[in-house]
Amino acid sequence: MTQSISISRIHYPIHSLGFGTRVGVWFQGCQIQCPGCVSRDTWAAGTDPISLDQLTQTLAPWTAQADGLTISGGEPFDQPDAVAALVDWWRTKNVGDVLLFSGYSAEVLWTRHSDIVSKLDVLISDPYDAKQPQTQPLRGSDNQRMNLLTPLAAERYASLDDSPALDLCFDDDTVWIAGIPKPNAMAEIRKRLAAMGFAAGTSDQLLDGVRG
Numbered sequence: 001m002t003q004s005i006s007i008s009r010i011h012y013p014i015h016s017l018g019f020g021t022r023v024g025v026w027f028q029g030c031q032i033q034c035p036g037c038v039s040r041d042t043w044a045a046g047t048d049p050i051s052l053d054q055l056t057q058t059l060a061p062w063t064a065q066a067d068g069l070t071i072s073g074g075e076p077f078d079q080p081d082a083v084a085a086l087v088d089w090w091r092t093k094n095v096g097d098v099l100l101f102s103g104y105s106a107e108v109l110w111t112r113h114s115d116i117v118s119k120l121d122v123l124i125s126d127p128y129d130a131k132q133p134q135t136q137p138l139r140g141s142d143n144q145r146m147n148l149l150t151p152l153a154a155e156r157y158a159s160l161d162d163s164p165a166l167d168l169c170f171d172d173d174t175v176w177i178a179g180i181p182k183p184n185a186m187a188e189i190r191k192r193l194a195a196m197g198f199a200a201g202t203s204d205q206l207l208d209g210v211r212g
């Protein structure tokens with residue numbers, strides 16, 4: 001595969017962003033730029049592109065045991081060819097579900113990228129809205145929709161509980177949190193870490209030079 005792709009992060013295992021134990025791929029670059037997004041570090045496009053071959057070589061050892069693939073960002077559909085190639089490759093390796101988070105509406109995505117959407121099991125659609133409450137599983141704000149596109153998706157996600165789980169991920173000398181924090185959760189985590197002598201912040205705070 002010669003397709004290049006800008007990636008913010010990859011990680012295995014991830015438990016907070018879908019059914020079971022998952023491979024997580026976070027795309028780099030987001031044109032939507034929702035006010036209040038906690039992933040501002042993923043907005044800049046085109047940073048450090050790698051080949052899809054490089055990406056899939058890293059993911060390959062995890063495919064046998066994973067329950068599925070979660071694609072997030074950033075905005076995956078800002079790199080539609082890369083999403084398509086990644087999903088096609090995953091389908092040759094794993095029969096689990098593919099869940100994708102996008103800030104575009106489902107209607108826009110079905111119009112522009114039906115070839116890709118039709119290969120997903122779950123599409124979490126619509127932009128984050130900081131003014132909305134957050135009470136639904138796998139959604140940062142309640143305007144976002146969980147589109148269950150296949151029988152496997154219905155089986156796994158129709159009665160998903162509203163677990164507040166977050167993943168604590170260790171990559172070399174970096175510790176980061178994956179998942180969808182409840183309102184004020186990050187402030188509480190910062191407070192507890194500060195009490196233990198550690199500094200922490202969301203990516204928007206770190207970009208602004210503010211530490212917790």
Ligand code: SF4
Binds near residue numbers: 030031032039040
């Ligand atoms: S919430 Fe998602 S779509 Fe919205 S700005 Fe952040 S990364 Fe982009």
